[in-house]
Amino acid sequence: MPASTTSTTLFDLRRQQATDAEAPLAARMRPRTLDEFIGQEHIVGPGRLLRRAIQADQLSSVIFWGPPGSGKTTLARIIANTTRAHFIAINAVLAGVKDIRDAVAVAQERRGLHGQKTILFVDEVHRFNKAQQDALLPWVENGTVILIGATTENPYFEVNKALVSRSRIFQLRSLTEDDLRAVARQALADPVRGYGALGVLLDDDALDHLVSVANGDARSVLNALELAVETTQPGAEAAPDTERPLIHITRDIAAESIQRRAVLYDKDGDAHFDTISAFIKSLRGSDADAALYWMAKMVYAGEDPRFIFRRMLIFAGEDVGLADPHALQVVVAAAQAFDYVGLPEGRFHLATACLYLATAPKSNSAFAFFDALGVVEGEREAEAPDHLKDASRDAEDMGHGKGYLYPHAYRDHWVAQQYLPTSLQGRVFYQPGSLGYERQIRDDVARRREAQLAAMLEGEEAAPASGRDTWGGDRTYQGPPASNLWLQRTLSNLGEQLARLRERVMALAQIERHSLVLDLNAGNGLLTWEAVRRAPVGGVWALAATAREAQALQQMATQLDQAERPVILTGAVNDLPALVATVDAATRFDVIVGRSALTAQPDKTAVFHSLLAFLRPGGRLALAQTVPAATQRIYALLDRSGLPGDLAQAWQAAEEAIYADADDALVNWQAEDLRHMALAAGLYEVSVETVAETSAVRITPALLAHWFAESEDGGRPSYMQRLAQQMDGDALAYVRALIERQLLGQTVSWGSVVAFVRGGRGPD
Structure with a gap:
C-alpha cells in the first residue's frame, strides 16, 4: 500500500509538472505572491486592509468584483499559497450543491481533526443559483468555511444579499496601461515561466499596441504576447546577452496577434447598464462627443441598435420634450429608417438621432404628468366642475355643461375659466422650460395662468367669508361670493380684462432689462411676475398689503432662481419709507407700477409725492386705478x-x-382728478387715460x-x-x-372704468 501511494503521488506530480509546462503563458505567469502581483494598489498596496489580512493569514469572507483580467482569481491563488488554511477551489459554472456539500464535509473534518480553517474559493460566484447560494450560506455564517468569491457582475445585484452582508466586497479595477506594460515585461524577463530564456525583442510601439488594444485585461495582453512569440520565426541575428537567435516582435506582428480591442460589455450585466447610463447622461449634458463615444462602444460590443433607439425615444420625451418638439419625430424617423436599412448603413441613422438629441435644447417639463399622477394617487377623487361635464344627457335637470365658455369665440381663442377641480384651484403642475420652443410659450403660459389666478383671487377677496364686502378693496364690485366663484368666472371675462390691464400698464411703464421696479399693492402678483420677466438683470420689489398676500408671493417666488426672486415687503403704501429702509434706505426705483394702489388713500396727492421721492431721476410711474365713482x-x-x-x-x-x-374719499374723485393730484405732487409729463370695461356677472x-x-x-x-x-x-x-x-339667476353686463396714470420724475 505505501509503495502504491508513493507511485501515485509521483505520477500525479509529473502530470502536474507537465501540465504547468504546457499551460498558456497567462496561466504560467500568474503571480504567486503579493510582491509579484501588479496593479490594484487601492486594495493590496502597502498598509491596505486586504494586504494586511493576507499577510497575517486572518482573512474573513470576501468577494472580489471586477472586470476580466483584473486579478480576481490571481488574488485567490496568492491567498492559497500564503495561508495555513486548507484551500478548496470550485467553479460555479461546473459545481452544484453536491460539490458544496463535499467541500463543507472536508472543512468540518479538517476543523475536527486538525483545528484547521478552510477557505472555499468560488470562481464566477454569481453563476450559483438561489438554491446553491442558500446551501452555502449557513456554512459561511457559522465559520465552517471562509468564502472567497470572484465575479464580474455587481454582487449587490447578482449574489444572495445574505452572502453579501457576511462578506467584505473588494472592487478591482481594469489595469492601467503602465500595469499592462509591467505584466508584459515581467513575462519577457522570467526565464522559467516566461520568455526570459529566449531572445525576444519587443519593440516599444508593438508593446504600446498590445497594451492599448488589451483594454485593461492582463490575460489579453499575455495571450497576444504568447501568440506573437510562438508564431514568429527567430532571425539570423543573435539576441543581446544570449546565444539564442533573436525573436523580433514588431508592431505589425503585434497587430496580427491582437486584432480587435477587448471591450468589457455584457448585455445583462453592469457594463451594459453603466454604458447606457453614461450614454443617456452625455445626451442630457449636451455633450455630443461623449454621446457618440458611448454609443459607439455599445454598437462595437454588439448591442442591439433597437435597444439604443428605444432609449433615445424615451430621452426625446423625458429630457428634450417641448424644448424641441421635433426631436421625437427625428428619432422615430431614424428608427424607422434603420428598420428599412439595417446594419452597417443604419449606423448613420443612429448617429443622426444621437447628434440631434445631444445638440437639442433640453426640458424635463413632461415630469409634470407624474406630479399630477401623484396628486391623483394621494388625494381624494375630485369631481369635474359642472360647466365641464357632458351636457348631452342631463343639462336641463343637473345643469351640466351650463356656463361653459367656448374659447374659440374669444379673442386669441382663450378665455379665463375653471378647468381644474375646485379643490385644486391654483395648483401648478407644468413649468415650461426656458430653452427652445418652450421658451416661446413659457411667457404665454405664465401670463394666462397669472390672469386666471388673479381673476380667482379677485373673487375670493370679494367673498363675504373673507370679512370684506363685494365692493372689494376699491369698493367697486369685483366678483361673486366664494361659493359661486368659479361659476362666476366661467361667465365673465375678468381674466381677459386683467391681462389687458397688465399689458397696458407695462406699455406705459417701459420696463427695460436692467430696470429696478417697484410694484405697489402687488396682491396676487399680476404685475410683479411680468416685471420679473421684463427686468431679468435689474430687480423687482413687491409691496403686499397683507401677510397672506406676501406669503402667496413668496411661495410663487420659490419657482424662480434665488437671484430672480422679488424683494417682498408687507404693509401699506404709507409705510413704504419705513419698509424700504429695512432693506436699504438708499434704494430708488427706475419704474413704479401699481394696480388700485390709491383707492383707500384719503390724501392721494401725498401718496404721489411719497412715490416721487422713490423714483430715480428720469424714473417713470405707471398706475392702473379703478374709478369707484x-x-x-x-x-x-x-x-x-x-x-x-x-x-x-x-x-x-x-x-x-x-x-x-x-x-x-373712496368716491369723491374722478379720473381727471388724478392728473391734477400727480402734477401737484411734482410729477411731470402726467397723462391719464380712461378705459371702460364690461364683465359678465351672474346674480346669485x-x-x-x-x-x-x-x-x-x-x-x-x-x-x-x-x-x-x-x-x-x-x-x-x-x-x-x-x-x-x-x-x-341672470347674467348681466357689469360696467367699470379704469384710469391709467403715467408720470415721471424729471432729471435733477
Missing part, C-alpha cells in the same frame, strides 16, 4: 317702468347719492343677500344700508323684490 349702477340693470309713483326716481337718486358723497342668491346684508363691526355700509339713508323700509322691500324677480 364710475362703477356700474344696479338700478340701471333693471326695467323700472312698473314701479309705483316716483319710486324709480327715488331709487336712482338714492344710489347716485352713494357716489356723490363729498366726504367719502349669495350675491343678492350680500347686497342687502347688515354690516358688522362698524364696517362700510352695504348697498341696502346706503339706500336706507334715502328710502323707507317699504320702498327697500319693493326694490329687493324687483331685483330678485328680474335679476336673480
